[in-house]
Each structure stands twice: as structure tokens, then as C-alpha cells.
Amino acid sequence: MRQVDFAQLRNQTQERMSLFSPRENELKQLVDELTAIFSEAEEVLKQHQDSDRSLIACGAGCQDCCVVNVSITLLEGIAIAQFLRSLDSVNFKSISTRLDLLWRDVRGLDDDERMVLRRQCAFLDERGYCLIYPVRPLFCRSVTSTDVEHCRAAVSGQVFGEVQPVMMHQFQLQLYKTLFSGVADGLERAGLDGRSFQLCGLVRYLLSYPDRDEELLTRSSLCWDEIYT
Numbered sequence: 001m002r003q004v005d006f007a008q009l010r011n012q013t014q015e016r017m018s019l020f021s022p023r024e025n026e027l028k029q030l031v032d033e034l035t036a037i038f039s040e041a042e043e044v045l046k047q048h049q050d051s052d053r054s055l056i057a058c059g060a061g062c063q064d065c066c067v068v069n070v071s072i073t074l075l076e077g078i079a080i081a082q083f084l085r086s087l088d089s090v091n092f093k094s095i096s097t098r099l100d101l102l103w104r105d106v107r108g109l110d111d112d113e114r115m116v117l118r119r120q121c122a123f124l125d126e127r128g129y130c131l132i133y134p135v136r137p138l139f140c141r142s143v144t145s146t147d148v149e150h151c152r153a154a155v156s157g158q159v160f161g162e163v164q165p166v167m168m169h170q171f172q173l174q175l176y177k178t179l180f181s182g183v184a185d186g187l188e189r190a191g192l193d194g195r196s197f198q199l200c201g202l203v204r205y206l207l208s209y210p211d212r213d214e215e216l217l218t219r220s221s222l223c224w225d226e227i228y229t
């Protein structure tokens, strides 16, 4: 596969997002478009010449980095909320409760404070698997490590204010950062809400108000105070 032109990819992603309008009942298509972007990115990673992932140490059950603040667009939050609403009531209730407990502990914390607290993401199950893996955020997809011990040292070092480097797969990082920017810009261009929010707080809020997805994306009316409470 030829080189990826990231500037062009950002423009293309922006274009794809800006074609939709939930005002015309296109929220489902918009979410489908986002999941198509997820799938296509996976293909690019499989096929691209700069994408040798053999050195990546991340894998199912590895959960050391799932203790950080994760930024997501409102559309990603809606995709996750829709995925969760499709689960059976027992799983749905269990995840909702975990979100409530986590948000009680981490709301208002900045990135460093959250890492020091080391509270795991509400979407991790007891095996360390991500329960929303098919719709996990672009941010989570971007993060990789070549050495699990480096991740542990980085998270532990944060407690003492130390910054420990973690070697990441740069192509994967750039790919997903580009897609994140393209999605956010495209939503703004379509007159929708392209701002980013904290994963836990946003999804908890969306689950509490199942009928507001379309309204929130269209009116850009969601404010921090609503999520915080």
C-alpha cells in the first residue's frame, strides 16, 4: 500500500462527516459512518508498509493504560451509548453502576490526578477486556506500547511526579489522531457538536437521557455542569 497522506485523510474524514445531518433523521447513518471509519482504519493498519505492528506489546487482557482520562467526541459517546443500550439488562445495569461509581471518584480530576488515582475504566471487565471494544474511542485505538513494563513504570512514576517515556507505534498514533481531528472538524462543518468530552462522564450522562442523542448533537447544547452532576 502507498504512503498515507494524513492531511488528505483528515480532509476526507471531515468531508464524510459533514455530509450528514441528524436534523434529517440521519443519526443512525452518522453512527454507521463512524463505525465504517473504525473498520477502514483497521484495514489500513493491516496493510500499510509503515504499519509493522510486530513490536506492539498490547493485547487482550492488558489493562495498564486504562486508568487515564479519555477524550471522545459526542458522536463517539453516542455510538458507545447505543452499543451499551443493546446489551442485556444485567450487563447494562452493571456497567451503569460502574460508571456512576467511577464518575463519583474521578470527576473534576485533571489528567495527572486521574493517573495517580489509578481507577480503572468502567468498561474493563474482570479479565481486563474492554467491554466496548467494537466501538472503543479513537483515543484508545491510538495508544500502543512496545513494552508492557514501560506502561506500568509510566503510570507508577506519575505518583511521584515522574514522566516516563512509553514507545508507541507512531503510524497508528498519527492515523487515529488524524481521524479524531477529521471527525471533530466534520461534525462542526455540518453544524453539529464536534467538541470533545471525558469518556466516563459523557457516556454516563447519555445513558441517563436515552432520548437526547439527536438533540444534543444537533443543538450543541451540552454543558459541563450537566455532565458533572
Ligand code: SF4
Pocket (backbone or CB within 6 Å): 065, 066, 067, 070, 121, 122, 123, 124, 129, 130, 131, 132, 133, 136, 137, 140
Ligand atoms: S474504553 Fe476500553 S480501551 Fe478505552 S480505556 Fe476503557 S477499557 Fe480501556
